[in-house]
Amino acid sequence: MEYLACFSLISVICTLAGNGVSAGLYISGPRSAMLEGEAVVLECLSDMETDMQNYTFQKYSTWMKSWFQLDTSRYLRCWFFNANISRSGGRLLLELSDISEWQGGPYRCVGTANDTNEVSENITIPIIYLQDIYFQKVHSWYTSVSDILYAEEGSTVEVKCAATSSRDPLYEWSQEVSDWILPSDTLTIRNVDQSSEGKYMCQARHPDMYSLVKTRSFELRVTPKDPDMYMITGSSVDLNVGDILLYIALPGALLTTLLITFLVIILRHRRQQLKKPQISLIDAEKRTPIYKGSLQSVSSTTSDTQPLVM
Known part of the structure; x- marks a missing residue:
């Protein structure tokens, strides 16, 4: 032993x-x-x-x-x-x-x-640890979600709730002045109407420390459907301030910048062309070269007794 x-x-x-x-x-x-x-x-x-x-x-x-x-x-x-x-x-x-x-x-x-x-x-x-919650829209080019989310009547709203944590949190959605609870990290509201408006809150809870909780909410506002836009696109659209900036304002600003740059280049090129010295055709006819390949010349009316050097 x-x-x-x-x-x-x-x-x-x-x-x-x-x-x-x-x-x-x-x-x-x-x-x-x-x-x-x-x-x-x-x-x-x-x-x-x-x-x-x-x-x-x-x-x-x-x-x-x-x-x-x-x-x-x-x-x-x-x-x-x-x-x-x-x-x-x-x-x-x-x-x-x-x-x-x-x-x-x-x-x-x-x-x-x-x-x-x-x-x-x-x-x-x-x-x-359990850090702050952030929202993102699902199936959208612009995924950011602000405190107020606008959605067109008849469209589908899908928002995902996420938080960085030492372990995967437990998520649940709830609506203000309502008793329904959705135990999921994704909130999906189909065919929204005026009754869908209100404040929606996501709660993330740490599985090892039940008292460690983070919450965040956003307010959903429903706008009337635009029949002209529906006829053009064939479906309802959900445009908020971020979508307008991404799809309309940003491309317009880029196009304007390109046009201004192109015009500046053309004007500078035109100005450089105008600054170049202009040679009169009449003066050119009166001047003949002294010898082949020479850059200097004298007037054709001037007499010269010296022979030309070839």
Whole structure:
């Protein structure tokens, strides 16, 4: 039995050494899930009697694919403004106030002395978070949804509710002054009419923390159907301010810009042509070249006793 215990201890030590982890250096912190925005404290511990001056904390960056020290990487402090490392009473602490989901780790303790390569095991803080809700229209070129959504009478309104979360949220739709509830992330209203108007609210709830809830709403307003537009398109249309900007205003602005640019180019070219010197045909007839290939000439009425050089 003693041989088995010794063998197990040696195996653990070899495993830690093979992974670059020192058996006498540890990092402590919360093992249970923390809510985003809470304060978290990590501590670096050592079996040896030390004031922890030669140790520090590191965090792994998935972007840089490497570890960096929180107390020496000054150019990264803007991302870790809420991190505070303190050494007092022989303790080395890392305090993270208002922790966010991307600051969950992993973290580790390392020795900073030149003659040591002590490294602790890694710790990752599980963080529960649920961020704000955003809406988007389904089957539409312009997916954004403002606080007021206009829809033509007889059309179909389809809005999807989404929120970024540590786990997939639970969604449900409800309508103001109504008792109906739709347990889905997508609200679909077909053949809308005046009775469909009102405020619709989406609620997203975290499955692990039922009290963590985010809500957002929009107001649906129904406009009368335009018979002329229906005859042209053959179907009802749903145009709001965003659709008008996307389909009408933006192409018109681009076309106007292209026309103005084309006119400016033509005018500049015309002005350059007018600035070129004009040669009179009469003056050209009176001047004959001195010799072949010469660029200079004299008047044909001028007598010259010197022979031409060919």
